[in-house]
Amino acid sequence: xxxxxxxxxxxxxxxxxxxxxxxxxxxxxxxxxxxxxxxxxxxxxxxxxxxxxxxxxxxxxxxxxxxxxxxxxxxxxxxxxxxxxxxxxxxxxxxxxxxxxxxxxxxxxxxxxxxxxxxxxxxxxxxxxxxxxxxxxxxxxxxxxxxxxxxxxxxxxxxxxxxxxxxxxxxxxxxxxxxxxxxxxxxxxxxxxxxxxxxxxxxxxxxxxxxxxxxxxxxxxxxxxxxxxxxxxxxxxxxxxxxxxxxxxxxxxxxx
Numbered sequence: 001x002x003x004x005x006x007x008x009x010x011x012x013x014x015x016x017x018x019x020x021x022x023x024x025x026x027x028x029x030x031x032x033x034x035x036x037x038x039x040x041x042x043x044x045x046x047x048x049x050x051x052x053x054x055x056x057x058x059x060x061x062x063x064x065x066x067x068x069x070x071x072x073x074x075x076x077x078x079x080x081x082x083x084x085x086x087x088x089x090x091x092x093x094x095x096x097x098x099x100x101x102x103x104x105x106x107x108x109x110x111x112x113x114x115x116x117x118x119x120x121x122x123x124x125x126x127x128x129x130x131x132x133x134x135x136x137x138x139x140x141x142x143x144x145x146x147x148x149x150x151x152x153x154x155x156x157x158x159x160x161x162x163x164x165x166x167x168x169x170x171x172x173x174x175x176x177x178x179x180x181x182x183x184x185x186x187x188x189x190x191x192x193x194x195x196x197x198x199x200x201x202x203x204x205x206x207x208x209x210x211x212x213x214x215x216x217x218x219x220x221x222x223x224x225x226x227x228x229x230x231x232x233x234x235x236x237x238x239x240x241x242x243x244x245x246x247x248x249x250x251x252x253x254x255x256x
Contacts, residue, residue, distance in 0.1 A: 007037040009059065015052040015202040016195060017045050024060025029068040030091075030113055032084030039086040042094040052202040052209055054098075055194055056117075057105040063130065066112025069139075069248055088113070089232075092145055095120040096224050099210050101201050105194040106130045106181065112144070115163070115170075115180075119150030122213070124181040125194040126172045132180070138167035140243025142234035149227035153220075155179045 009020040019041050021028040028034070045051045058064055067088070084090075095102075095117065104118055106126040115132040118124045126132075136143050143164050151160035159178040163170060172184045185193045201209065238244055 005037075007034050008041045010041060012051065013195070014199045015050065015206075016055055016198040017048070017051045017053070018055045018057065018195070019045070021056075021058045021064055024058075024062070026068065027062035027065035027109060028058040028060070028114070029065040030088070031068045031071055032082070032087055034068075035088055035091050036084040036086045039090045039094045042091075042098055046094075046097075046099055049206070051100065052204075052206045053101045053103060053198045055103045055105060055198045056121075057107050057191065057194070058114075060108070062108040062114070063104075063106045063110040064112075064114030064117075065109060066114050066135070088144070089228075092228055096146075096221055096228075099213060100206075101198075101209055101213060103194055103198050103201075105190055106132070107187070107190055109133075111135060116143075116145035116147040116151070118180055119145065119147055119154055122216075123183075123194075123197060125183045125185055125190055125197075126175055126181040127187045127190045128172050128184055129187055130172055132163075132170045132175055133167065134164050135167045137165060139247045140241060140245075141238045143231050144235060146224045146227040146231065148231060149223055150220075151180075 007022055009022050011018040011020070019038070021034065021038065023029060023031070023034055030038075042054070045054045086094075098120070101122045102120060104121040104124045106118070106124065108127065108130050110130065110132045112135060115134050134143070134147065147164060151163060154160075155163070155178045159180070162168070163178070163180070170178070170180070172181070175181045176184045183193065
């Protein structure tokens with residue numbers, strides 16, 4: 001079994017906990033094990049009184065390449081496929097309930113959940129060399145992670161529609177213009193700038209930070225849960241259908 005500590009690196013500095021997704025050879029694609037490890041890391045950070053802010057980033061040249069499509073195909077084709085303890089639903093529940101400021105530093109490519117996770121970020125920083133994509137329609141599936149609700153609120157209806165419907169890449173400058181991220185930085189400046197802002201926030205009383213976060217997020221939580229349920233039903237209906245099966249077979253064929 002993969003050691004969860006190896007999949008998410010943890011560093012604590014000045015009340016900021018940096019979580020680094022650590023499957024660089026797979027472009028930090030989310031396997032069941034990585035979903036579990038990230039969920040556990042978020043739950044532990046939420047419960048730790050010495051952590052005021054979480055900063056999430058990726059190791060290597062990717063933020064996250066989204067769902068591990070090899071595992072997705074196995075989920076569709078292998079009746080004995082073993083789901084994780086938390087999996088994708090557990091991560092979304094942890095993000096929805098997360099009570100402290102969450103900052104994302106998009107260091108490289110962000111696909112699928114590597115983009116939609118930004119809907120849960122209180123601040124998002126992005127490298128000038130990074131790119132984002134929601135490839136759901138090109139994979140023949142539905143949107144996920146409550147992105148159908150969160151992204152229109154964050155970016156506006158038309159920007160979100162293009163991102164979710166087109167399966168096209170979005171550059172850092174486009175993401176900034178659309179309102180998907182808050183700051184764009186040169187690659188070497190990304191983590192220092194994200195950490196600098198995180199430490200400013202973390203210097204404030206934790207009770208105040210959690211009160212403000214609760215006041216901002218609590219009115220949306222029921223709608224996030226409802227959107228997640230709608231998307232999950234649509235995803236389950238489309239997963240394994242002809243368009244999805246063809247897309248996954250083509251992907252796995254290219255990997256082989």
